[in-house]
Amino acid sequence: MPNVITCYKWVIDEADIRAGGGGALSFEQAGRKISEYDRNAIEAAVQICEQQGGSVTAISLGGPEVKSSAKDALSRGPERAILALDPAFANADSQTTALGLTAAVKLAGAYDLIVCGEGSGDVYAQQVGPRLAELLGIPCITFAGKLTVTATGVVAERKLDDGVEVVEAAFPVLVTVLPDVAKPRIPSLKQVMGAAKKEVKVVDAAALGLAGDALAARFETKALKAPASNRKQVKVANPVALAEAIAGAVR
Amino acid sequence: MCRNMAGVWVFSEQRSTLLELVGEGRKLADRLGVGLTALVPGGRFDAVDAIAFGADEAIVLTLPEGQPLETAAEAVARLVGELDPDLILWGATLRAKGLAARVAARLGAALVTDATALRVQPDGRIETDRMVYGGGGVATQVALTRPQMIAVPPRTFAEPAVNPRIGDVREVVVPADSRVKVTERRPKSNQGADIAAAGVVVGVGRGLAAAEDLALVEALAATLGGAVGCTRPVAEDLGWLPEDRYIGISGRKVAPKVYVAVGLSGQVQHLAGMRESKVVVAINKDENAPIFANADYGLVGDLYTVLPALTDELKKLMR
Ligand SMILES: Cc1cc2nc3c(=O)[nH]c(=O)nc-3n(C[C@H](O)[C@H](O)[C@H](O)COP(=O)(O)OP(=O)(O)OC[C@H]3O[C@@H](n4cnc5c(N)ncnc54)[C@H](O)[C@@H]3O)c2cc1C
Numbered sequence: 271m272p273n274v275i276t277c278y279k280w281v282i283d284e285a286d287i288r289a290g291g292g293g294a295l296s297f298e299q300a301g302r303k304i305s306e307y308d309r310n311a312i313e314a315a316v317q318i319c320e321q322q323g324g325s326v327t328a329i330s331l332g333g334p335e336v337k338s339s340a341k342d343a344l345s346r347g348p349e350r351a352i353l354a355l356d357p358a359f360a361n362a363d364s365q366t367t368a369l370g371l372t373a374a375v376k377l378a379g380a381y382d383l384i385v386c387g388e389g390s391g392d393v394y395a396q397q398v399g400p401r402l403a404e405l406l407g408i409p410c411i412t413f414a415g416k417l418t419v420t421a422t423g424v425v426a427e428r429k430l431d432d433g434v435e436v437v438e439a440a441f442p443v444l445v446t447v448l449p450d451v452a453k454p455r456i457p458s459l460k461q462v463m464g465a466a467k468k469e470v471k472v473v474d475a476a477a478l479g480l481a482g483d484a485l486a487a488r489f490e491t492k493a494l495k496a497p498a499s500n501r502k503q504v505k506v507a508n509p510v511a512l513a514e515a516i517a518g519a520v521r
Numbered sequence: 522m523c524r525n526m527a528g529v530w531v532f533s534e535q536r537s538t539l540l541e542l543v544g545e546g547r548k549l550a551d552r553l554g555v556g557l558t559a560l561v562p563g564g565r566f567d568a569v570d571a572i573a574f575g576a577d578e579a580i581v582l583t584l585p586e587g588q589p590l591e592t593a594a595e596a597v598a599r600l601v602g603e604l605d606p607d608l609i610l611w612g613a614t615l616r617a618k619g620l621a622a623r624v625a626a627r628l629g630a631a632l633v634t635d636a637t638a639l640r641v642q643p644d645g646r647i648e649t650d651r652m653v654y655g656g657g658g659v660a661t662q663v664a665l666t667r668p669q670m671i672a673v674p675p676r677t678f679a680e681p682a683v684n685p686r687i688g689d690v691r692e693v694v695v696p697a698d699s700r701v702k703v704t705e706r707r708p709k710s711n712q713g714a715d716i717a718a719a720g721v722v723v724g725v726g727r728g729l730a731a732a733e734d735l736a737l738v739e740a741l742a743a744t745l746g747g748a749v750g751c752t753r754p755v756a757e758d759l760g761w762l763p764e765d766r767y768i769g770i771s772g773r774k775v776a777p778k779v780y781v782a783v784g785l786s787g788q789v790q791h792l793a794g795m796r797e798s799k800v801v802v803a804i805n806k807d808e809n810a811p812i813f814a815n816a817d818y819g820l821v822g823d824l825y826t827v828l829p830a831l832t833d834e835l836k837k838l839m840r
């Protein structure tokens with residue numbers, strides 16, 4: 271019966287971001303959501319434990335706003351959540367995130383498997399999973415499109431640039447998953463109600479033992495802008511007019 | 522000649538990407554007045570070629586049978602600790618991105634994944650651009666940690682010309698990690714059209730109702746002498762086209778003369794892969810689909826009636 275941890279990020283919904291004057295990004299109306307592919311990661315973890323027993327702990331790290339993510343995450347099936355919340359974690363880089371998650375994983379107790387998404391919806395750095403594994407000193411299998419759990423470890427099919435690579439690893443192991451690994455469920459009303467009763471542990475940076483260098487900036491961000499786009503945006507009335515436009519452009 | 526042989530390092534397990542990075546790395550090393558070292562998991566032949574294309578030296582990383590590339594993390598981190606390079610450029614394949622992240626974690630260093638532009642600053646550090654928010658934003662950053670680590674997608678830099686030098690090749694044997702084992706490798710079969718090379722790309726999305734209906738899209742592409750690409754869900758969830766045909770932030774980047782978007786909504790993650798197209802044309806039945814704000818010519822309509830009429834009309838015009 272595997273004990274599984276799944277890490278999800280509570281991200282700004284990129285569809286709500288507007289480009290303001292001079293290409294500046296406006297986050298004013300932006301809501302938050304569980305990073306799209308992390309929903310697949312949560313689902314994969316939950317399905318494993320539904321089939322084989324064991325329990326799922328969901329962990330997320332971020333600013334205080336991450337608190338409101340617990341209900342959504344827990345309605346998707348995990349038994350408990352650990353939230354690493356601190357103003358210093360808002361916009362944390364991959365290393366600070368991995369350091370904080372490492373400490374949070376240690377709070378979760380014994381585990382066999384950690385499931386992360388392939389990349390987060392906002393920064394899509396594809397780094398936190400491998401960094402976390404390295405800091406925990408456990409093996410890491412990235413970009414798994416299929417994941418099978420055995421009594422002693424996992425078999426994962428990695429989808430890579432040059433084809434498929436099948437990798438076996440013993441517990442404890444961290445796997446980052448592609449969305450094909452499991453389709454996220456739409457939580458039922460009962461699951462949503464049940465989520466409110468589940469255990470949520472909240473810890474801050476100090477409680478996780480993070481200070482100084484661990485939290486220091488590793489990047490200087492010089493600009494954050496919308497990509498330039500100046501399309502004509504001409505609406506044409508029918509396929510004939512469209513054909514003329516295309517033919518003109520191809521020549 | 523070189524102040525510090527460990528100056529710029531390049532790493533790629535893919536030969537073509539390695540040579541692209543050697544070409545760019547050579548320019549950066551000359552600019553910074555340091556040496557260029559190639560880290561080569563591909564073997565001795567690639568190492569010799571790296572020197573023939575401009576590296577001062579090469580280090581072959583020999584992996585034991587049945588181990589994934591990422592097993593090299595500890596050995597690479599140790600080399601970095603010993604030799605103290607200023608900058609490491611990684612070929613951003615999926616494997617190498619994972620390896621670079623693990624090396625970075627050991628070093629406590631920042632890593633820029635999928636940089637789209639590199640600019641040398643007066644102080645010798647590199648300013649990078651990369652896409653964030655699914656392609657809805659571009660972040661310009663400079664890493665404050667050492668070494669600077671930047672992963673650059675294959676084909677970002679041109680193939681270099683031969684630039685032969687005399688340099689040492691040495692070997693580092695990577696110890697096996699008994700906890701992981703590769704049990705099978707299934708190379709990708711050659712899946713035909715390279716959409717990145719096509720002058721016209723017709724990109725299709727989930728507006729298509731069935732795999733058979735791809736024939737409509739293919740007929741349009743054939744009329745234009747173009748190739749068919751798609752959105753990520755069409756390849757990944759539906760499996761209607763091979764995965765090397767999907768376009769976007771996590772897929773291929775295309776920049777054809779004309780990109781025709783058919784039945785796709787135009788989410789930022791998709792736009793990130795076709796933004797450089799010269800002319801963008803969109804067909805969608807929803808007049809509010811975001812693709813229209815990112816298109817030069819748009820037609821609101823059902824693709825099932827528009828495509829046959831459009832293909833017929835183009836056949837006449839292209840004759
Ligand atoms: C981390 C991350 C990375 C991603 N990477 C990529 C990527 O690289 N590439 C990518 O493409 N996506 C990527 N995505 C997914 C992306 O967010 C969108 O979900 C996806 O691009 C939507 O695909 P679509 O436009 O085909 O489908 P939909 O958004 O469902 O759009 C279908 C469109 O078809 C139209 N339509 C329906 N029927 C018809 C008809 N009969 N005639 C005309 N129009 C019709 C609809 O109006 C609608 O606009 C990524 C997502 C995440 C979270």
Ligand SMILES: Nc1ncnc2c1ncn2[C@@H]1O[C@H](COP(=O)(O)O)[C@@H](O)[C@H]1O
Binds near residue numbers: 277329
């Ligand atoms: N702040 C976070 N809290 C919890 N998990 C995270 C966080 N950031 C990233 N992750 C996990 O790491 C994966 C990769 O994220 P990234 O490296 O940001 O692309 C995500 O899919 C999550 O599973």
